[in-house]
Amino acid sequence: MTEILRTHQITKEFSGVKALRGVDFTLNSREGLALIGENGAGKSTLVKIISGVYSAGNFGGKISIEGTEVEFSGTKDASEKGISIIHQELNLFPELTVGENIFLNHLPLKSFGRVDYLKINNDAQLLLDQLGVEFLATDKVTDLNTGNQQMVEIAKAISTNAKILILDEPTSSLTTKEIQNLFKVIKKLQENGLSFVYISHKLDEVFELCQAVTILRDGESVYSNQLSNIDQNTIITHMVGRELSDLYPPRMINSTPLEDRTPVFEVENWSAYKLSEHRERVSKVNFKAFRGEILGISGLMGAGRTDLLLSLFGSSNYQASGQIKIDGSPVKISKPEEAINNGLGLVTEDRKGNGLHLDFSISDNICMASLDSYTKNGLLDNNKKLLVVSELVKKLLIKIPSTDHAVKTLSGGNQQKVAIAKWLATKPKILFLDEPTRGIDIGAKFEIYSLLNQLVKENVCVIIVSSELPELLGMCDRVIVMREGQFASHLQGSQITETNIMSAAVGVQ
Numbered sequence: 001m002t003e004i005l006r007t008h009q010i011t012k013e014f015s016g017v018k019a020l021r022g023v024d025f026t027l028n029s030r031e032g033l034a035l036i037g038e039n040g041a042g043k044s045t046l047v048k049i050i051s052g053v054y055s056a057g058n059f060g061g062k063i064s065i066e067g068t069e070v071e072f073s074g075t076k077d078a079s080e081k082g083i084s085i086i087h088q089e090l091n092l093f094p095e096l097t098v099g100e101n102i103f104l105n106h107l108p109l110k111s112f113g114r115v116d117y118l119k120i121n122n123d124a125q126l127l128l129d130q131l132g133v134e135f136l137a138t139d140k141v142t143d144l145n146t147g148n149q150q151m152v153e154i155a156k157a158i159s160t161n162a163k164i165l166i167l168d169e170p171t172s173s174l175t176t177k178e179i180q181n182l183f184k185v186i187k188k189l190q191e192n193g194l195s196f197v198y199i200s201h202k203l204d205e206v207f208e209l210c211q212a213v214t215i216l217r218d219g220e221s222v223y224s225n226q227l228s229n230i231d232q233n234t235i236i237t238h239m240v241g242r243e244l245s246d247l248y249p250p251r252m253i254n255s256t257p258l259e260d261r262t263p264v265f266e267v268e269n270w271s272a273y274k275l276s277e278h279r280e281r282v283s284k285v286n287f288k289a290f291r292g293e294i295l296g297i298s299g300l301m302g303a304g305r306t307d308l309l310l311s312l313f314g315s316s317n318y319q320a321s322g323q324i325k326i327d328g329s330p331v332k333i334s335k336p337e338e339a340i341n342n343g344l345g346l347v348t349e350d351r352k353g354n355g356l357h358l359d360f361s362i363s364d365n366i367c368m369a370s371l372d373s374y375t376k377n378g379l380l381d382n383n384k385k386l387l388v389v390s391e392l393v394k395k396l397l398i399k400i401p402s403t404d405h406a407v408k409t410l411s412g413g414n415q416q417k418v419a420i421a422k423w424l425a426t427k428p429k430i431l432f433l434d435e436p437t438r439g440i441d442i443g444a445k446f447e448i449y450s451l452l453n454q455l456v457k458e459n460v461c462v463i464i465v466s467s468e469l470p471e472l473l474g475m476c477d478r479v480i481v482m483r484e485g486q487f488a489s490h491l492q493g494s495q496i497t498e499t500n501i502m503s504a505a506v507g508v509q
Helices: 043-050 073-079 098-102 117-131 146-159 176-191 202-210 232-241 305-312 337-343 351-355 360-372 382-395 412-424 442-455 469-475 498-506
Strands: 002-014 017-028 030-038 058-064 068-070 081-084 164-166 196-197 211-215 220-226 263-274 279-290 295-300 319-326 329-330 344-347 431-436 460-466 478-483 485-493
Touching: 002 196, 017 030, 017 043, 017 196, 017 211, 017 485, 030 043, 030 202, 043 081, 043 164, 043 196, 073 081, 073 232, 081 146, 098 117, 098 146, 098 279, 117 146, 146 176, 176 196, 176 202, 196 202, 196 329, 202 232, 211 232, 211 351, 220 232, 232 498, 263 305, 279 295, 279 305, 279 382, 279 460, 279 485, 295 305, 295 498, 305 319, 305 344, 305 460, 344 412, 351 412, 360 382, 360 412, 382 412, 412 431, 412 442, 431 498, 442 460, 442 469, 460 469, 469 478, 469 498, 478 498
Parallel strands: 017 220, 030 196, 030 211, 081 164, 164 196, 295 460, 295 478, 344 431, 431 460
Antiparallel strands: 002 017, 002 058, 058 068, 211 220, 263 279, 263 319, 319 329, 478 485
């Protein structure tokens, strides 16, 4: 087979932290290469290097195309050398036509610099006919479903005569029919000479579409092979092949059988339709959670984990159905205020985007969800507020010069502690945490894990969504694995292993 793309000893650091550690892989002509790894393994960073997002000089190592070493000054340069990427979040302008989106970065011009719209529509339609789609070049992108928008992205890529196409989790928002159509198009392009790198956690798709695999783990390329030589279990073994460190503080696991315990939080037949995406994200989910336990929720990106927490918390972006019980009594939660009043707290995944007000003070952020506790007859009791803030800063070991400082002045770990303190101030019975240690250093992680252990001792029910398998193994009494909006597995005790979690997440029995 003829080599078309090779990386040699690619390294990349962020603030002294190594994201990639000497990554090697080879893509051959007319080949589909699956790039596999857990969340955080370095896949996205590597793809940004290959596609020119990180330009030459901002990383170590070499990239070669068809045996010739190349350097990219940016994404346009990479595109001109035949590399195109389709991101998981589609990069389209909804109010423009399909043709305008396809040729936006290389518009054909007539005399006096005028855009040649006739050529745009004709050339775009030829590309669409090649892909076998049913919509037109003159249609607006906003009128297309997600699957057809994905096809517009592919048309953009082949309009630049791409030799190498990188697809990053391309099926996460597609229906089964749309996935089948996408695969049909990719296979047709491959027959016509295209090579592609396919990033996905869905191993059934990988084996259907690709011929080779490279696995990343902790920023290193640890395994490469032809898929015809291996099975899914081989991939899982290489994805998760590491031991837990001493990162996790010891804790007592409740050995009382579930059937002999009284749940504090019950969810029955819960479904959630995400209004902004016009699709169901959670389907008929049932589970119970107990005081004094840490329940983990695992699953791949797009499995519905965050959607489950947000919909249970009453987010206005969801239309939900089903029943919630707290301490055995049915409750209605249609907005976050009702969730808080019923004893729920939610530490969101994106602390900077919707968890904290970065320009506000530490004190104001901590008290934001519990202001009613410090007011009487419309007046704020500052002494009571400062007492609560001081206690939480001390309890969470938040390192700050003053509670009056803006949250944006703090480190990521201390910002996360403020986000947690905000919800502890509400004295929750049930605390949801979505990716509670993402983007923070090991020391801050240990302190947060120790805090969660303390909450368990205080009889709080803690529910964690995490993409870090070692975190789930090191901290949780039980783990529920989600796949495509439903619960795929319920693990406890010795069943909680990385292999069992990953197998359930990717649909391997």
